[in-house]
Amino acid sequence: MSDFKDAAFGAGHDHIFLGAGHESNERKTWAVIALCSAMMLVEIVGGSMFGSLALVADGLHMSTHAGAMLIAALAYTYARKHATDSRFVFGTGKLGDLAGFTSAIVLAMIALLIGYEAVSRLFSPVPIHFGEAIPIAVVGLLVNIASVWLLSGGHHGHSHGHSHGHGHDEHGHEDEVQRIFTPSGVFALSIFEDGVPPVFRITSETANSKLPLQSVSVTTVRPDGTQQLFMFADRGGYLESKEDIPEPHGFKVIVRLPDGEHEVEFEEHEHSHDDAHEAATRDHNIRSAYIHVMADAAVSVLAIIGLVLARTFGWLWMDPLAGVIGALVIANWSYGLMRDTGGILLDMSSDQRMADNVRHLVEDNGDKVLDLHVWRLGPGHMSAVVSVVTTEAQRTPGFYHAALKRFRGLSHVTVEVNPTHVAV
Structure with missing residues (x-):
């Protein structure tokens, strides 16, 4: 019978794993629905009063837009x-x-309908009432621009949108690299951040040059004279500091290598974003709403271009061609959204680096990870189940929970501790 200790992080705590901008995004989405509903009523009532079938049709189209937002x-x-x-x-x-996955399916159906209608019109052109169609397309574009403005702030871009619910210390400095030239080779020292507290990394840029772990250390010297020593662990292709680097990241660095000490400097600078971390924090619900708006705006722009060219040069085929292009663009966005949300619903690991960091933290303490699963619970919230074998009897699950608290995106952790006498 196995002898193990098992515990969940924060036993008895609530399981609220909503994104940082949840309520704000909720308000924005309802605002877009109100705008689309108002426009829908104006177009349907106005079209009925003035006998414009095109206006009524666009009003009904706007109702499907509002339904998708719903x-x-x-x-x-x-x-x-x-x-x-x-x-x-x-x-x-x-x-x-x-909801994002559902919206992706709706988008795919819209793309198919637009594509079918466009191809049909390429082979069987229909008369176009330019005087009505162009103004309606322009009004539709203006409504979509207003919707984009309402949804902005919690989402940027369509196929690679992000939800920035993380703090200052969750950005990346990986672009800032200091190179050290030694008789045995060239080594690169960088500050690396991937959604967890930052660490130093040392990589060799010269073939067959490897640093002996026991001969490497880094000491930071801050402007006020404060010093901190960092020791390193071997990650296979590079060395990584075991300790976190406190903010800010402006300091002098003394690097101790086998051939002696080398001095470099790091300056605090504007931060970039890490793709893996943003994938873990991304709110796919606001992203799906944003893609619906962008898809409608793209169709409006293409429709305006197609209609203007058709009226100016008599190219009636330009209008359905614009529809085909719009259908392909929407289908591409739909596929990206379906792929990303489907992976999360199937508990695919959206942040492999988090899993690597958990494993490194445990094994740097001399223990061994028997089993590890990391998956996403919600925007900016990851869960982990870790099975550890240790020679230290005093290392309870609480020991590992305390150590894993350094990973801010790790919201729910279950640890199983196995003493070494257990057969594995």
Whole structure:
């Protein structure tokens, strides 16, 4: 019978794994629905009063746009209201991903319908009422621009949108590299951040030059004279400091190598973003709402171009061709959204670096990881199940929970501790 100790991080705590901008994004989505609904009513009523079939048709199209937004808005509201419902074992953080996946399917269907209609019109052209169609397309574009403005702030871009719910210490300095030239080779020292507290990395840029671990250390000297020593662990292709680097990152660095000491400097600078961390913190629900708006805006722009060219030069084929291009663009965005949200719903590891960091932290203490699973619970929230074998009897699950608290995105941790006498 196995002898192990098992515990969950923060036993008894609530399982609220919503994104940092959840309520703000919820309000933005409802605002877009209100805008689209108002525009829908104006177009349908106006079209009925003035006998414009095109205006009524665009109003009905706007209703489908509002309906797609409604999926995102209801997901936000439901997830917030049921965030503490114990029936949801790991909270409601994934509801936004489910809504995003649903929206991706809706987008794919829209792309197919637009593509089918466009191809049909290429072979069987229909009369175009330019006087009505162009102004309606322009008004539709203006509504979409207003929707983009309402949704902006929690999301940037369409296929690579992000939800920036992380703090200052979760950015990347990897571009800032100091090179050290020694008789045995060239070595690069960098400050590396990947959604966890920053560490030093040393890599060899010369073939067959390897540093003996026991002969390497780094000491930071800050402007006030404060010093801190950093020791390193071997990660295979590079050395990585065991200790975190406190902010700010402006200091002099004394690097001790086998041939002596070398002095370099790092300056605090504007931070860049790490793709793996942003994938873990991304809110796919607001992303899906954003893509719906962008897709509609793209169709409006292409429709305006196609209609203007068709009217100016008599190229009636330009209007359906613009539709085909729009369908392909929407299909591409739909695929990206479906791929990303589907992976999360199937518990694919969206942040492999987090798993690597957990493993390194445990094994740097002389223990061994028997089993490790890391997956996403919601925007900016990761969960981990870790099985550890150790020779230290005093290392309880609490020891590892305390050590793993350094990873800010790790919101739920379960640790199993196995003494070495257990057969593995």
